[in-house]
Amino acid sequence: xxANEINKARDPLLGLALPALxxxxxxxxxxxxxxxxxxxxxxxxxxxxxxxxxxxxxxxxYYAK
Numbered sequence: 575x576x577a578n579e580i581n582k583a584r585d586p587l588l589g590l591a592l593p594a595l596x597x598x599x600x601x602x603x604x605x606x607x608x609x610x611x612x613x614x615x616x617x618x619x620x621x622x623x624x625x626x627x628x629x630x631x632x633x634x635x636y637y638a639k
Contacts, residue, residue, distance in 0.1 A: 603629050 583589060606613040607630060612623040624632070 603633070 602613060605611075606624070607626045610626045612625055613629055614621060614623050616622070
């Protein structure tokens with residue numbers, strides 16, 4: 575389901591799901607960095623463990639764009 579389809583959905587709560595998931599992902603990244611633990615994600619259909627440094631690097635690349 576795309577963001578546009580979510581916004582057109584009949585259920586108003588469905589439109590709130592995407593921002594909630596984005597906030598949860600941001601919080602998980604911040605907590606992994608704070609506690610210096612790995613973050614486990616699904617990337618390209620593979621389970622990947624990201625270190626705190628890798629999370630910082632990805633964030634720097636994302637905000638540099």
